Amino acid sequence: xxxxxxxxxxxxxxxxxxxxxxxxxxxxxxxxxxxxxxxxxxxxxxxxxxxxxxxxxxxxxxxxxxxxxxxxxxxxxxxxxxxxxxxxxxxxxxxxxxxxxxxxxxxxxxxxxxxxxxxxxxxxxxxxxxxxx
Numbered sequence: 001x002x003x004x005x006x007x008x009x010x011x012x013x014x015x016x017x018x019x020x021x022x023x024x025x026x027x028x029x030x031x032x033x034x035x036x037x038x039x040x041x042x043x044x045x046x047x048x049x050x051x052x053x054x055x056x057x058x059x060x061x062x063x064x065x066x067x068x069x070x071x072x073x074x075x076x077x078x079x080x081x082x083x084x085x086x087x088x089x090x091x092x093x094x095x096x097x098x099x100x101x102x103x104x105x106x107x108x109x110x111x112x113x114x115x116x117x118x119x120x121x122x123x124x125x126x127x128x129x130x131x132x133x
Contacts, residue, residue, distance in 0.1 A: 022047050026046075062123070067127065
């Protein structure tokens with residue numbers, strides 16, 4: 001059973017790497033055209049599609065035996081990404097807490113909560129689409 005969580009963490013690493021590349025491309029190509037906030041809002045939805053695609057292709061390899069295990073994988077991905085998101089923002093990009101938290105604040109146009117919800121549910125959704133339960 002522990003092997004599944006090791007595999008899940010490896011898949012999360014792929015998701016994180018894809019999301020970093022996605023963010024770089026978004027900032028360089030989309031943000032100059034539509035503005036930073038709008039590009040981040042669009043990026044939540046395109047990033048969510050990338051997460052779901054990765055989960056869809058990875059779920060047979062992960063092979064969670066139940067929807068509950070898929071939920072635990074989702075929790076692992078969620079918390080790992082939350083830690084990574086804040087580490088990357090604070091340590092690498094030197095962003096203030098206000099800016100990082102604004103991405104989650106609906107009142108300020110932040111939609112990252114939606115992307116994190118997709119990440120949390122992605123293993124379950126992928127399993128459902130693959131007919132695992």
